[in-house]
Amino acid sequence: MKTLSIFFSLCCFWFNAYAGKSKYNTDVLIVGGGTSGVMAGIQAARMGVKTIIVEESVWIGGMLTSAGVSAIDGNHNLPSGLWNEFRAKLEKHYGSKQALASGWVSQVMYEPSVGEKILREMCAKEKNLSVISSVKLLSIQKKSAHWQLTFSDDILITAKILIDATELGDVAAKVGVKYDVGMDAQATYQERIAPEKANHIVQDLTYVAILKDYHKDITISKPSSYNKDEFICACEKLCPDKQMKRLWDCQQMKTYGQLQNDKYMINWPINGNDFYVNMVEMNDVQREEAIQKAKDHTLNFVYFMQKELGWNTLGLADEFPTADKLPLIPYHRESRRIHGLATANMNHLEKPFEQSEPLYRTGIAVGDYPIDQHHGKNKDAPDLYFVPVPSFNIPLGSLIPDNVEDLIVAEKSISVSNLVSGASRLQPVVMGIGQAAGTLAAIAIQEKRHPKEVSIRKVQDNLLKAKAYLMPYLDVKPDHPNFEAIQRIGATGILKGEGKNYKWSNQTWFYPDSVMTNGAVIASLKSFFPNLNMQANEQVLLEKLVADDAFEILTKIQPVPADYLANIMKDYPDKNQPITRAKLADLIDKLIDPFHRKEVDFKGNFIEF
Template sequence: MKNLYFIFLFTCTCFYSFASKTQYNTDVLIVGGGTSGVMAGIQAARLGVKVIIVEESVWIGGMLTAAGVSAIDGNHELPSGLWAEFRTNIEKHYGSKQALASGWVSQVMFEPSVGEKILREMCAKEKNLSVISAVKLLNIKKKADTWQLDFSDDISIKAKLLIDATELGDVAAKLGVKYDVGMDAKATYQERIAPEKANNIVQDLTYVVILKEFDKDVTIPKPASYNKNDFICACEKLCPDKQMPRLWDCEKMKTYGKLQNGKYMINWPINGNDFYANLVEMNDLQRKEAIQKAKEHTLNFVYFMQTELGWNTLGLADEFPTADKLPMIPYHRESRRIHGLATPNMNHLEKPFDQAEPLYRTGIAVGDYPIDQHHGKNTAAPDLYFVPVPSFNIPLGSLIPENVDNLIVAEKSISVSNLVNGASRLQPVVMGIGQAAGTLAAIAVQEKKLPKDVSIRKVQDKLLKAKAYLMPYLDVKPDHPNFEAIQRIGATGILKGEGKNYKWSNQTWFYPDSVMTNGAVIASLKTFFPNLSMQANEQVLEEKLVADDAFEILTKIQPLPADYLQHLLKDYPNRNEPITRAKLADLMDKIIDPFHRKEVDFKGNFKP
């Protein structure tokens, strides 16, 4: 009888445990509420699908907030989509645009806690979006077309589509997505600055710290592993080698990351708190141990600043909800890089219009930062400090794994070469990648298609409606009356921009107010309409394009109904005046509509 009693009790306990599991069903599940994950969630929710974001940390925002990297790198002149919205919300919080330029490294700086609060508010406004924080992924399985993921706290979620927005691409790895780690050999992509042989070196990570002025001595206890020589050349004051490259004044080091309200973000790469640890293939315990060493290294640097530099009134701010006052996660500059349907390399960035794969036509996010790789803690790595490239875009195919369906990959784990990662890893680019991932996911769910079968042009159209850039044109902002038309025509390659680089600023110019010659316009159109022929002598071809000639050329390609033609002509009362590239792009868009006329594949080639 006793045996029967215990069997009965065991059965009831199991049933209760199963029944108490919290079950959710959603259209899109995003694992990782970091920089890309939040933007993916907001965008997909706005497009009308149900979305859940699950984040392991107690904060959302990833490198923007939970890692403490609250100084935005790049894209200050490319206010694309949700990045621009986030920046506007920060400006409102602090009262002005000028208030964000508190430190010299960035035009947009903010306290991490403020950034997290703003992201929470942005998420809360979306009725289709739910956020679950502080739970850990346990396992993933797929049944038919449905994903099922189990998390700690007895949470189970079923979803039609999955987005990996984790910091290190851990979901993709669990699902068997092919990927690379480390540096590519020069022979792989023929990149001019790549090493001769591939290696497994990744960029240094950083355990950022936020310090605050306390107006009293707040020196921390001396860490057990402290060695001042590790930091002696972090700045000029104590460094014996005054000729060392990139040796900065110590006050300049301090104000590098000056935040509001007497706080300082310390994310200093030169003999500072950068730390080498390749966490990608480590298990949880190994990662925890490596992260603890990175924390200790940062605290050593804090002690150095307090004692050797005399900044003993600078102490750890109460910025994060952690016992040690350090961020919840380290700043990961590099992750796995999946094998995707498109893989841009440095050549695509340097000369996008000259490549066999015109990936620029499939662009969904833009960036203007140099190739910047942090390798100060690894003497075996090359020096890749601010290698200039023009501004660039990221192709949609970079987000789609080649060997696992119904999965989209975002954050820094997208399909790019190692060198491109040095430019694509920055916050605004990753925000754009997230927004594109959310767009692709929403369309895939609504059309009941796999992401790889969704029209690239549909994704780009949705992004343009959200005021996001496809092409990184510095001189055509979203409030320009011809912004969408210029972006669409640019994405066909009929009218191209000119890439330049200037110091830290990498640029692509469209020159919307300039005027082309008749011959140049015809030559540009022939790249799309190879059978186009126009009878004109050499003198006419060298003349500047006027409205009459533009209408003649374009209506030869696409004849228009008389009433629609007259409607368009009303905007050009003097049709013998030269027409700008902006107006030409607008007419091309309205008359011949090349953007929608031919679909592109994930390599950027026009489909038959």
């Protein structure tokens, strides 16, 4: 009998699995208890709205847990919101930050079962949140101002706001949201590395394996479909082509995903267990067949490692509640991509401050991973291996479909170009997307608005309260005294960051301790106040900004009450004290408040009141 796992929080959520049809009314319903779904549920519940997460499998966490991808990619220098909270709980469980860096691919690695346990505990602490596991969505319809969904086990749920946090965007497709699948033509977004023509190629998926060293020979029986030539160049030892690109030492293949307690995550893209199939638009039967083929491919790879590489003491760990010891779901790198109120493309990532659509102003989640698309199993696909871009943010409009009301889309199905999806698909970015989706849903409920009517600045304000990033500034952490002010002023474009690439690291620097000239400050303010006219001689413009000049410039733009100004000036007793960019952001925030002075639309344009 399938396991039904439910967290009871409020008496109105009382549930009896054996008492006929169970009916629920809730504010927010999240279909999909994966990476984004869990974060959306926690955030919405913390903001005081009744929330239910419904997940098809017995575990929650998606790629973080159920898919076995327990090596966090990216955002190690961007400890945003719930991602940072999850990381802190992992550190506490294993005893130290260093204990998480067990494999070389990531600074944060853990056993999937531990991650799932932590996520369950995080959900259980939220009194407004219920989680229903092991039930399948059967139907969905919009009735007046409510969504009505039926699930297996005779469950009927009515909700005001619906969040699609499924792995492949299935809910959005069911309710008629427009979407794309595959690669965009270069002419669509003018992205410099996009193919000339659009196609339906998606990234390889992976059926991950978690192996354990049992310290004895546990070689499995030779699979019927086994062909060692498929894997012969997975690493250097047996590969006849020693000049092949990205040919690694075999030991690195094992230590790549080394976990705690003699376990290893096998998620190896180079002639390993990546598997090509486009199952996005398949029906359930076709998907099950495709998944079985992916599982068989992974078992073949496990046998290759045991038999050909001599790792016969490594076998599938008892990590998952599955009969075959493989993860509950495959690791999907790509999904549908909805048509949203905003669509981020590669140009927005590469040069965010130079685009006609300044989407960075509407940022709600951040990432620092390169554009990395796995296409090793498809000979017709291009090689898009670690294309560098600066660190970036995701616009709020990417979560809101342009043709369906009261639906928010999270996980990997947001409105971005195919190339951007290669960077936005990583765990911390998706966690941030989920947290933003929960924030947007909660405000929509509280204000009785459609999500597209909610103030972008209000969503961003609530994310900042939760210590989440809007702008991807790696040199200003949430514990910085001016973090929120820097994030707000950064999101206006008055003070901009500088994007850089260093090896695999994609960065944006704010330089909080540097000092600008008077002229540079005035020029920056003119980007927000185009009619600003301040006269100064050339020598003054070239001088470094000091306290006296800062107060003079800012109070000319916005006169403030004398007592308020005097209170602020007490922190700057020396009128010749240099004003750093961090302090300048703080003064602009306090004296002018441009972040709240002008609302922005979903394209990032200022709305004049």
